[in-house]
Amino acid sequence: MSLSEIAAVNRQFEDAARKGDLDRLASLYTSDAIALPPDGPVVKGRDAIKQMWGTVAQQLGLKEVQLQTLDFEQAGDTGCEVGEATLALASGTAVAKFVVVWKKIDGQWRLHRDIWNTKGA
Amino acid sequence: MSLSEIAAVNRQFEDAARKGDLDRLASLYTSDAIALPPDGPVVKGRDAIKQMWGTVAQQLGLKEVQLQTLDFEQAGDTGCEVGEATLALASGTAVAKFVVVWKKIDGQWRLHRDIWNTKGA
Numbered sequence: 001m002s003l004s005e006i007a008a009v010n011r012q013f014e015d016a017a018r019k020g021d022l023d024r025l026a027s028l029y030t031s032d033a034i035a036l037p038p039d040g041p042v043v044k045g046r047d048a049i050k051q052m053w054g055t056v057a058q059q060l061g062l063k064e065v066q067l068q069t070l071d072f073e074q075a076g077d078t079g080c081e082v083g084e085a086t087l088a089l090a091s092g093t094a095v096a097k098f099v100v101v102w103k104k105i106d107g108q109w110r111l112h113r114d115i116w117n118t119k120g121a
Numbered sequence: 122m123s124l125s126e127i128a129a130v131n132r133q134f135e136d137a138a139r140k141g142d143l144d145r146l147a148s149l150y151t152s153d154a155i156a157l158p159p160d161g162p163v164v165k166g167r168d169a170i171k172q173m174w175g176t177v178a179q180q181l182g183l184k185e186v187q188l189q190t191l192d193f194e195q196a197g198d199t200g201c202e203v204g205e206a207t208l209a210l211a212s213g214t215a216v217a218k219f220v221v222v223w224k225k226i227d228g229q230w231r232l233h234r235d236i237w238n239t240k241g242a
Contacts, residue, residue: 034192036203036219036220038159038238038239038241039238039239039241040240040241041240041241042191042203042205042218070163071155073199075196075198075199076196076197078196078199078201080201080233080234082155082157082163084163097157097163097236099222099234099236101220101222112201113201113203113220115218115219115220115236116236116238117157117158117160117236117237117238118159118160119160119161119162120160120161120162
């Protein structure tokens with residue numbers, strides 16, 4: 001069941017974020033992944049995404065991320081997740097909404113497209 | 122070729138936005154589409170998306186949208202587009218990045234998941 005496989009990768013993502021392990025975080029993306037963080041340019045590829053997460057984590061004082069899947073649809077080796085991320089930051093708690101397009105590569109689900117924005121009040 | 126089919130729907134989207142035709146704009150989404158506008162909650166379904174666009178267009182003073190596809194990957198009857206939207210607003214020009222997950226329904230490509238954020242300086 002792909003939803004449970006994706007949940008398992010999301011737990012790895014949370015764990016890597018908590019530990020500040022940028023290499024592990026980046027390894028959860030496909031090699032040709034694209035991330036679209038708010039207030040910044042399009043970020044292409046694992047190395048650039050690793051750098052982006054380092055900058056974002058430092059700027060926000062990111063301590064912890066909790067990912068919650070609201071919706072998941074699969075089409076073969078790709079899947080589309082809609083979810084919410086609760087972020088523990090230096091300034092307090094923030095909630096973001098996200099869409100992740102997943103791709104199964106060599107039997108493992110990886111983040112292929114990752115975009116988020118703020119949920120607001 | 123699906124990319125040209127999607128480009129055609131994007132031109133319809135631009136035209137509907139320019140004319141403030143919210144019914145037509147909403148009709149370009151699937152009936153169970155999910156939109157994730159910045160600074161707001163998750164918006165589910167065509168009616169709610171129509172309302173959301175009415176509110177967003179009014180709040181921003183939206184005059185025109187230009188959509189540019191940066192990347193498109195297809196998997197059967199779904200496709201994932203990464204792009205940029207240039208918005209003519211009452212306050213000037215703004216650029217947003219977006220991911221749209223497309224779904225082919227009854228032979229027509231429709232926006233199924235739609236999320237965007239600001240590009241920043």
